[in-house]
Amino acid sequence: MASKNAKSTSAKKKKLVIIESPHKIKTLKKILGPSYKIEASVGHVRDMPKSELGVDVENNFEPKYITIRGKGDILAKLRKEVKDSSHVYLATDPDREGEAISWHLTHALKLDEKNTSRITFNAITKSSVLNGIKEARPIDMALVDAQQARRVLDRIIGYKISPLLWRKVKKGLSAGRVQSVALRIICDREAEIENFVPEEYWTIDAELAQKNVNFSARYPRENKISNEADANKIINEAKVNDFIVAEVKKGTRTKKPLPPFTTSTLQQEASKQFNFTSSKTMIIAQQLYEGIEIKGEGAIGLVSYIRTDSARISDEAFEEGKAYVTDNYGSSYAVSEKPEHKSRSRAQDAHEAIRPSYTRFRPDLIKESLSKDQFKLYNLIWMRFMASIMTPAVYDTVSVKIKSGELIFRASGSVMKFDGYKKLELKEEDDKAEPPIPELKEGEKLTLKQIIGERHFTQPPPRYSEGMLIKTLEEIGVGRPSTYAPTIATITTRNYVSKENKMFFPTELGEIVNEIMTENFDDIVDVDFTAKMEQDLDKVEDGEVAWRDVIGRFYPPFDTKLKEAEENLGTFEIKDEESDVDCELCGRKMVIKLGKFGKFLACPGFPECRNAKPYFEEAGVSCPSCNGKVMIKKTKKGRKYYGCENNPGCDFMSWNKPAEGKCPNCGSYLIEKGSRDRKICCTNNECGYFTEISGDEE
Secondary structure (H helix, E strand, O other): OHHHHHHHHHHHOEEEEEEOOHHHHHHHHHHHOOOEEEEEOOOOOEEOOOOOOOEEOOOOOEEOOEEOOOOHHHHHHHHHHHHOEEEEEEOOOOOHHHHHHHHHHHHHOOOOHHHEEEOOOOOOOHHHHHHHHHOOEOOOHHHHHHHHHHHHHHHHHHHHHHHHHHHHOOOOOOOOHHHHHHHHHHHHHHHHHHHOOOOEEEEEEEEEEEOOEEEEEEOOOOOOOOOHHHHHHHHHHHHOOOEEEEEEEEEEEEEOOOOOEOHHHHHHHHHHHHOOOHHHHHHHHHHHHHOEEEOOOEEEOOEOOOOOOOOOOOHHHHHHHHHHHHHHHOHHHEOOOOOOOOOOOOOOOOOOOEOEOOOOOOHHHOHHHOOHHHHHHHHHHHHHHHHHOEOOEEEEEEEEEEEEOOEEEEEEEEEEEEOHHHHHOOOOOOOOOOOOOOOOOOOOEEEEEEEEEEEEEOOOOOOOEHHHHHHHHHHHOOOOOOOHHHHHHHHHHOOOEEEEOOEEEEOHHHHHHHHHHHHHOOOOOOHHHHHHHHHHHHHHHOOOOOHHHHHHHHHHHHHHHHHHHHHHOOOOOOOOEEEEEEOOOOOOEEEEEEEOOEEEEEOOOOOOOOOEEEOOEEEEEEOOOOOOEEEEEEOOOOOEEEEEOOOOOOOOEEOOOEEEEEOOOOOOEEEEEOOOOOEEEEOOOOOOOEEEOOOOOO
């Protein structure tokens, strides 16, 4: 009888699903129904202590784990739910980090292996979640060990080198396996730019005509023209000879769509199109993944898992997308077979690319349920995925070789024959339309309208934007999808780099830290060494290498270099930047310091004089009210605005950057608007004056 009652009680118990983020609960409840209880761990519950290294280097690198401060109440609640559950499903994120969180939960909650399963799903959809439960498995210790190896390695590097930097340079500095390589890349590029010697070169373009149709032909760039005398010689020779069509080649070319997004390509494209930081992109992408309240539908997870380096798409997603393309654009626009997109050599291919969870939720149909930034990113993901399963665009091309005496000029043009995936009207910077060329025949004589030689100089390589830096880190094999955003945030908040016009510059502090790392820990900042370390971590995940062996090979030479650096390194003095602001209390020139909340002005006479005040950067324009300097300021909530230096005497304030001059139509002051297609606009709404900002003006 007692046994029967026990079975009855067990049957009444619900199954417990433990996830990381509480924001997923609503979406999952809708899918799983009342027989499941869903709780969140809110990320990691155990970690190494912050107050000490937390790794016993004398005892085979045994990590010391403690409950993270503030997680005691969460664990107590989870233990209670475990007791009242018939089975526990650990549904943390489907990657190494998620696997490790599940492993820590089994220890922290003392879970019974018989009643515990690990489940994963790449999208929060009914089919993905139910398949995850159907394919429940034990915890994958190879994945856990790969994460442990990374965590221990990063802890050793950070906790051993950072105190050295505090003693030799200043407090609050840090070093890290990925952040130090990122800093080196930026510093190396700055050195390239400083050492760059421009070289002169010339281009020669002939404007030609066949009857009344003009087109342009260029003297080939491979025939290098390095000075004005050589350019004039070619121009003069061309002028005295007829231009004759020597060869006409016609053909077709196809332009394939790009693969769906991975984490890094999404960050790159969002940076390029919307000027989003990588951190902002990931925050918004996480919201789309966890679930958004859609009018008439409830909570819906709109995109698949957003931390991935795989471009693979599932058969189910492909078939659903293909049906959508066929129904909405026609069968000629849908590819017949699922495209196989190349992933990185060691992508976690159990993952999928970032894609819409349901193609039927077309961005414009759910726009009112999304914030402005959510819509931008979702539209980007939806469009990229749909394009990836559509047919290529096809162009008719023509290539013409034109002779002028012994000189050869070339012209090319193309006309779209079939739009294919371009039906979606994607923004693609490399898709510049070539001007059409008239129908030409070999031997035909053309009229020379004019010929122009233009002087140019080679340009240094560009500084890194956030998107370019992420792309470079991925290409060289340093870091993983989840590390790019925090890496960039770290080197920025530590003041190792500053950002101007969307480009990274190393600061004096960054240069010093990079110099210390390069001269004393060359392997850590060596790209090849760091990439090789990533490969070793992959081998741990594959079960080919024990994680302690990876750390064991790294630590002895590292420890030797650490001791040598401690002995040989002198101390560095970083002088504070002097401002042109006088201290009202003692008359000294105030200096610019970096605090927890950004830059501020302080008196260099501290501690005798303790005067300090906010520091505002100049916007580079004059106040339209009093002609004072316009400063970049922030509200208490951190929103940027523009105000006059003479405040409170002058009450000028604008959310948009003011532009120099007055409106030519009505005399009101002007502002800059837009991040991509920038304009100068009148602030008088009834006027409507605006003008585009050209690249030269920028």
